[in-house]
Amino acid sequence: MREDEDRVRRAPAHEIGQALDALSVEDLSERIDLLRQEIARLEAARTAKESARGAADAFFKR
Template identity: 90%
Template sequence: MREDEERVRKAPSHEIGQALDALSVDDLAERIDLLRREIARLEAARAAKESARGAADAFFKR
């Protein structure tokens, strides 16, 4: 088995505050994309919770 076939590419992950010196430009682009998707996911969750809270507030303020 060839060496490059043995290496399994792990999904990109990022730890806040980690050193960035060893990352390539492509690695950095992957991290940026990963973090943008995570921000979008967090914003969607927040919007859903705000909507549920607003509905509950409206119901109990009758």
């Protein structure tokens, strides 16, 4: 049960606005990759919501 608690409480890999001075070049590259993946995920979610909204608008404007 302790492992589950640790997993839930673990800090995020990157926190917006955190100090970057102590990070290595490799760490920064990993963070950039992580954030690019998150941006792609957010854009996909936005696209899906826009499509759903468009479909709903089309249905109700008949």
